[in-house]
Amino acid sequence: MGLRFIDGNQAVALGAAYAGCRFFAAYPITPASSLLAEMLVLLPQKGGIVLQGEDEIACIGYCLGASMAGMKAMTASSGPGLSLYSENISFAIAGEIPIVIVNVMRQGPSTGAATLGADGDIQFLRWGSSGGLPVVVLAPSDLRDCFTLTVHAFNIAERLRCPVFIASNKEIGMTRETLDIYTVEKPPVFERKEHTEGPFLPFAVREGEDVPRFLPIGGPISVRQTSSTHGTAGYITTNPVEIQESVERLKRKIESQLSSFTFYDIYDEPGAKILVVSYGVTARAAREAVAMVKAKAGLKVSLLVLKTLFPVPDDVLKDAARDMERILVVEMNLGQYVLEIRRVLCNQRVDFYGKMNGRLIAPFEIARELSNGFSA
Amino acid sequence: MASLLDTDRPPVFCPGCSHERILFALDRAFQLLGLLTHEVVIVTDIGCSGLFDTFFKTHAFHGLHGRALTYAAGIKLARPELHVVVVMGDGGLGIGGAHFLAACRRNLDMTLLILNNFNFGMTGGQFSCTTPTGATTSSGFLNNLERPLDICSVAAAAGAPFVVRVAASEKKLDVRIVDALAFRGFSVVDIWSICTGRYLKRNPRVAKDLERRIEGMEPFDGPISANLRREYGEMYREALDRETQKTAAPGEMHVYFTPSIKTRREVVLLGSAGGQIISAGSLLARAAILGGMQVTQKNDYDVTVMRGPAVSELIISNEPILYPGVNKPDVLIALSKEGVKRRQALFYQTGETSLIIREPGVPVPNTAARVQTVDFHSFGIRKNKWALASLVILARRGDPVTLEMLKFAVEQTFDEKGRREFYGIMELTERFSDNLAVLKP
Numbered sequence: 001m002g003l004r005f006i007d008g009n010q011a012v013a014l015g016a017a018y019a020g021c022r023f024f025a026a027y028p029i030t031p032a033s034s035l036l037a038e039m040l041v042l043l044p045q046k047g048g049i050v051l052q053g054e055d056e057i058a059c060i061g062y063c064l065g066a067s068m069a070g071m072k073a074m075t076a077s078s079g080p081g082l083s084l085y086s087e088n089i090s091f092a093i094a095g096e097i098p099i100v101i102v103n104v105m106r107q108g109p110s111t112g113a114a115t116l117g118a119d120g121d122i123q124f125l126r127w128g129s130s131g132g133l134p135v136v137v138l139a140p141s142d143l144r145d146c147f148t149l150t151v152h153a154f155n156i157a158e159r160l161r162c163p164v165f166i167a168s169n170k171e172i173g174m175t176r177e178t179l180d181i182y183t184v185e186k187p188p189v190f191e192r193k194e195h196t197e198g199p200f201l202p203f204a205v206r207e208g209e210d211v212p213r214f215l216p217i218g219g220p221i222s223v224r225q226t227s228s229t230h231g232t233a234g235y236i237t238t239n240p241v242e243i244q245e246s247v248e249r250l251k252r253k254i255e256s257q258l259s260s261f262t263f264y265d266i267y268d269e270p271g272a273k274i275l276v277v278s279y280g281v282t283a284r285a286a287r288e289a290v291a292m293v294k295a296k297a298g299l300k301v302s303l304l305v306l307k308t309l310f311p312v313p314d315d316v317l318k319d320a321a322r323d324m325e326r327i328l329v330v331e332m333n334l335g336q337y338v339l340e341i342r343r344v345l346c347n348q349r350v351d352f353y354g355k356m357n358g359r360l361i362a363p364f365e366i367a368r369e370l371s372n373g374f375s376a
Numbered sequence: 377m378a379s380l381l382d383t384d385r386p387p388v389f390c391p392g393c394s395h396e397r398i399l400f401a402l403d404r405a406f407q408l409l410g411l412l413t414h415e416v417v418i419v420t421d422i423g424c425s426g427l428f429d430t431f432f433k434t435h436a437f438h439g440l441h442g443r444a445l446t447y448a449a450g451i452k453l454a455r456p457e458l459h460v461v462v463v464m465g466d467g468g469l470g471i472g473g474a475h476f477l478a479a480c481r482r483n484l485d486m487t488l489l490i491l492n493n494f495n496f497g498m499t500g501g502q503f504s505c506t507t508p509t510g511a512t513t514s515s516g517f518l519n520n521l522e523r524p525l526d527i528c529s530v531a532a533a534a535g536a537p538f539v540v541r542v543a544a545s546e547k548k549l550d551v552r553i554v555d556a557l558a559f560r561g562f563s564v565v566d567i568w569s570i571c572t573g574r575y576l577k578r579n580p581r582v583a584k585d586l587e588r589r590i591e592g593m594e595p596f597d598g599p600i601s602a603n604l605r606r607e608y609g610e611m612y613r614e615a616l617d618r619e620t621q622k623t624a625a626p627g628e629m630h631v632y633f634t635p636s637i638k639t640r641r642e643v644v645l646l647g648s649a650g651g652q653i654i655s656a657g658s659l660l661a662r663a664a665i666l667g668g669m670q671v672t673q674k675n676d677y678d679v680t681v682m683r684g685p686a687v688s689e690l691i692i693s694n695e696p697i698l699y700p701g702v703n704k705p706d707v708l709i710a711l712s713k714e715g716v717k718r719r720q721a722l723f724y725q726t727g728e729t730s731l732i733i734r735e736p737g738v739p740v741p742n743t744a745a746r747v748q749t750v751d752f753h754s755f756g757i758r759k760n761k762w763a764l765a766s767l768v769i770l771a772r773r774g775d776p777v778t779l780e781m782l783k784f785a786v787e788q789t790f791d792e793k794g795r796r797e798f799y800g801i802m803e804l805t806e807r808f809s810d811n812l813a814v815l816k817p
Contacts, residue, residue, distance in 0.1 A: 003629040005665055005673075023454065030679075044619035049453050049612070053446070054478040061439070061446025061475075062453075065419075068437065069454035087440050115676065175700050176673040178665055181628070217435045218455030220414050224429070226438040235385075235430060284698040360701040 002181040008172035009076075011143040011179060012102055013038035015150030016074050019189050021100070022048035023066040023073040025059040027081060030114035031170035032104040035076045056084035060101070064088060067097050068225050070216035072154055076102035078170075079121050080111060082128060089163055090129040091227040093250065096203070096212060098157040098192060100150070102166040104173035107358045116358030117170035119280055119332040123339070125165050126310045133247065134254040136160075137310040138263065139167040139279040143179040146172065149263065149307060151187045156261050158192040160253055161211050167309060169332065171281040171360055195221075203246070204232035210253040255311050263307035264316055272300040273325040274370060277317070277341060279306040282330050282361050289366035301370055312340045321345050330366055332356060377407040380416065382433045392576075394544035394569030395424055395491055399431060402461070402489070405553035416459045419448040421472070423498045424571075425465040425491040442472025445479045448486050456609050459557065460486035467496045469527065470505035479562055480534035484608040487556045487563045490527060493571035494582070501574030508589070512578040527566045528596040537603040538563035541596040543587050544570065555598055561607045566596070633667040633781050640693040641776040643707040644722060645763055646715030649677060649686050653711070656763035657688025660770075663777040663785040664692040672700045676718065685718040692776045706776075708745070709766045710734040733766050755804045761797065768798075768805045 006014075013035055016024070024043055026036040036052065043050050049066070053059035056077055063073035077085065082103050092099050107113035108120040121128075125137045136156050140146040146168065153164040195213035200221050203212050217223045224234030229246070231237040265283075267290065278286040283305040293299040304320040306313070321327055327350045329338040338352040353369045355361060381403050389396045406416060417435035420426040421444040429436035435458070439447050444462045452460045469476055469490055479488065495513055496502040503511070503519030506527065513519050528541045538559040542552050544567050556563035568586050570576055576583070643660065647653040654675045661671045672691045678684030691697050704725050709732075710716050716723070716738060723741040726732070730745035735752060750769065752762045771782040779802075786798045 002626075003631070003665060004627065005629065005661060005671065023450070025450075044616055045622055047616050047620050049616075051449075051453075054474050057443060058446045058449075058475055058478065061443045062450035064439070065437065065447035065450025065452075066454040067450075068447075069451045069458075071454045073450075088443070091440055114679070171674075171700065174674070176661070176671075177697070177700070178670050178672075181626075216455075217417055217437060217451055218414075218458040222413050222433055222435050224436045224438075226429075226436070227440055228438065234436070281700065284700065288699045360699070362701055362703065363699050364703070 004179050004181050005176055006143070006179060007034060007174050007176045008140065008143055008146045008168055009035035009104060009174065010038045011146035012076070012150045012166060012168065013042055014181070015147035016100065016154065017042045017046065018147070018186060019072065019151040019154035021072045021074050021154060022046065023063060023071040024048070024075070025051040025053050025062040026076045027053055027056045027059050029078050029081050031106055031117070031174045032076045032078050032081070032102065034174065035102060035104070056081040057088065060085045060088040060099070063099050064092060064095070064097050067099055068217045068223070070218070072098070072158065074100040074102065076104065078104050078106045079108045079124075082121055082124060086128045089135070090131060092163040093129055093131065093133045093135065094227055094229070095225050096161040096250070097225070098161050099163050100153045100157050100166065101163055102168060104168045104170060106170050107356065113358055115170065117281065117332065117360070118356050118358070119167070119169060119282070119336070120356055122167065122309065122331070122333060122336040125167055131247070133250050134311050136162065136164040136254060136261065136308075137167050138164065139307055139309050140172060141280050141283040141305060141307070142172070143177050144184050145307060148185045148187065151189065152261060152263065155187065155190040158190055159211065160257060161192065161214065162254060167280065169281050201232040202234045203230060205249065210249055210256065258311050258313060261308055262313040262316055264313065265305040265307070266320055267303040267305070269294070269300045269302045272302040273323070274299070274301045275304060275321055275324040275327045276301055276330060276366070276370070277304045277306065277320070277327060278330045279309060279337065280332070282332055285361050285363045286330055286366055288363035289370065292363055292367045293370050297371060299370060309337060312344060314344050317341060317344050321348055324348065326351065328353060328369060330354060330361060332361060377410050379403050380406045380411070380413050380432050380434055382431060385431055387431050388427065389424065390573035392570065392572035393424070394493065394567070395428075397544050398489070398491060398549065398567055398569070399428060401549040401553055403432070404550035405557055408550065408554050409557060411459060416461060417451055419444045419451065419460060419462045421464055421468045423465040423467050423496065425463050425468065428463045442468045442470070443475065444468060445472060445475040445488065449479070449482070449484055452484050452486055453609060453612065456613070461557070462486060462488045464488065464490055465497070466490060466492045466494060466504040466506040476531070477534045480531050480536040480564070482608045483535065483537060483562045483605060485560055485562070487565065489553070490564065490566045491569055492527065492566055493569040493575055495571055495575045497571045497574050501578065513575070526593070528564070529594065531564045532596070532600050532603065535603050536564050536600070537561045537605065538599050539596040540565045540598055541568070541590060541593070542566070543568045543590055545587070559599070629662070629665050631666060631668040632784060633778070635667050635669050635694045636774055636778050636781065637669070637692070637776050638694055640691065640695070640697070641706045642702045642704065643690045643692065643709070643770070643776065644702060644705050644719065645688045645709045645711070645766070646719055647686050647711035647763055648714055649682050649684055650760055651686060651711055651763055652760050653686035653715070653763050654688050656767055657690055659764070659782070659785050659789065660690055660767055660777065662789060663771070663781040666784050667777060667781050669694055669776070670697050672697050674700065685712070685714040687715060687718055704730070706730055707770060708732045709763065710738045710740050711762050711766070713738055716740060733769065735762060755807060757801060757804055761801055764798065765801050765805055768802055772805070
């Protein structure tokens with residue numbers, strides 16, 4: 001038994017190291033700093049590079065350079081840092097650069113409260129880039145998820161050549177918990193597919209594929225990378241046909257693969273007419289709440305804990321919500337992911353309960369919402 | 377050696393633009409050094425200078441405005457053998473100021489060519505951080521209110537070990553670039569240029585003024601002795617060599633005891649900075665883990681770490697812990713007024729079975745919880761050991777951990793001095809073991 005007593009940030013770091021991350025750059029920010037501290041311990045021992053950049057923009061910049069040079073790269077911050085990453089996130093999308101970005105969310109808006117948790121950046125994570133192209137957002141709810149989802153994040157980033165976000169929360173990142181490192185799920189680790197034959201066009205794709213084969217900057221064949229709208233050879237284009245094809249491919253590249261990275265837990269209560277949907281640390285309170293109302297009032301409630309937030313797993317939502325009379329979405333914000341659920345389950349009653357006051361949502365609050373009927 | 381330029385993509389600069397001259401000088405420099413296309417990466421950002429990477433057949437990385445140095449650093453650290461040439465304009469330098477300073481401080485082996493033409497050419501001739509006073513730009517009166525930057529002085533002050541200021545018209549520009557490329561460290565070449573498309577039209581005397589102005593300034597011709605030092609990448613790799621010799625110390629723990637409780641306990645330590653509240657929480661956590669229990673620990677303290685309240689919240693359970701928040705605290709250890717104030721609400725969440733251990737000077741709200749006042753001072757226990765003493769008192773009742781577990785945890789984590797202090801406290805607290813009857817859960 002390999003018992004560790006670590007926080008969520010450390011668990012993410014362990015997952016990253018396991019997944020083969022050997023380049024990490026971050027700027028100190030509460031509540032993500034312990035991730036930087038842990039990477040400083042883990043990576044150099046494996047010959048990996050850790051940098052503390054002059055600001056978050058530099059950090060994500062270093063990562064994009066290192067990633068294009070062939071290394072698996074990660075950066076981590078909180079809301080204020082995500083704001084600074086934004087332009088480079090757009091670049092990672094446009095340039096199809098694999099990178100994992102951890103956002104340990106804290107109370108906002110703006111500087112907010114460094115030591116209080118929140119889920120305030122959920123839509124920002126999805127839409128915080130110019131052009132609005134899809135990104136992947138995974139949300140851990142405990143230490144095991146922190147480790148395993150980070151491994152998945154690297155796999156997705158490498159396979160699909162895109163930015164993948166880990167939507168963590170101060171309440172997970174900075175709470176220490178017991179973890180048996182030997183029993184945590186360790187998915188197999190994937191590498192980016194390399195170009196093997198024929199002339200190399202950095203953004204061309206093979207028939208039937210959506211992801212360009214990779215060659216590193218610094219390898220024997222010259223590689224072009226650019227943040228400008230480009231054609232397959234990596235030069236600027238203004239050709240509308242080429243451009244539309246390209247952006248559609250960038251969208252399809254992610255969305256078509258959703259079923260391969262849709263992670264969730266479903267706690268199905270036979271005969272239930274109420275479904276709770278939650279994610280992150282709040283999902284743990286939801287689990288207790290559902291058990292509470294069943295034990296005390298015989299109220300049957302099913303629970304869907306989402307771990308892949310974006311792209312939105314429509315099928316999972318529809319499946320879980322089938323025959324449900326009421327759906328309650330609980331999150332630590334003023335109602336962000338609920339917007340997606342209302343969109344997908346547009347013909348069903350979807351209620352929301354949430355706060356963004358720096359406090360965890362407690363099981364009794366969710367239980368109260370379930371027992372008394374819902375707030376609109 | 378062969379040119380590294382892509383003959384299918386000839387330069388498209390405005391007629392007379394210095395960028396073209398610099399482009400060919402750079403290519404000649406590559407040839408003089410015998411470099412092959414795959415041995416070079418040209419990193420650019422936005423502006424006319426950002427076109428450079430498209431004219432070469434080398435590796436190319438064209439990124440965000442002002443951020444070229446950041447990509448270059450990542451590339452160079454990942455591929456130390458690659459020749460990294462960063463090409464930026466005075467515009468990119470302005471927006472990327474922080475990265476420029478960091479690059480000068482860091483001294484990673486790469487070369488920065490600044491195509492300094494005193495304006496933002498591509499966007500229509502707005503002023504930049506190097507626009508001379510009195511120049512006419514498309515920024516109206518704005519540039520007359522600001523003073524231009526001397527890039528070379530800033531680079532030198534920030535630590536760049538190799539700095540050159542040169543006019544684009546310089547006959548031996550290729551040689552100057554060769555020197556910069558060959559220099560092992562961060563080399564900066566500030567190339568004063570003519571922008572024929574914008575700046576020259578509004579400031580026709582710029583060409584004559586340019587060389588005169590350079591001559592009137594402090595010369596920068598290469599190595600700056602005061603800044604010569606080891607290159608960053610080399611030092612980093614040396615540090616990694618040392619690090620990889622270390623054997624990982626993962627801090628794994630093992631279970632040595634059977635659990636002392638069959639339920640969930642919520643214990644909160646409330647005190648002040650300096651009271652070793654957090655470390656007491658960690659010790660309690662470790663003791664519980666030794667007993668095979670699941671634990672969560674959440675700490676709260678002010679950013680000014682040596683002052684203000686300190687709170688450690690622990691949940692100890694023999695089942696996996698779902699909700700990691702305190703619902704109904706079983707034990708509240710109240711050791712300072714500000715600690716109590718920080719978590720006042722918790723007191724109202726207590727019940728009859730809850731226990732509050734308090735120090736005489738700490739008032740606590742009136743609730744149904746049992747209160748045990750412990751005058752630590754009278755037992756000879758110093759203030760910064762009250763938290764530890766509270767744990768001993770708890771452990772004596774065997775809930776949520778036993779004294780054996782606590783001792784084991786101490787043996788595992790405390791140094792010689794710490795252990796002696798702990799055993800001292802154990803002895804001192806024996807004296808009020810008779811009062812423990814009221815503390816039994």
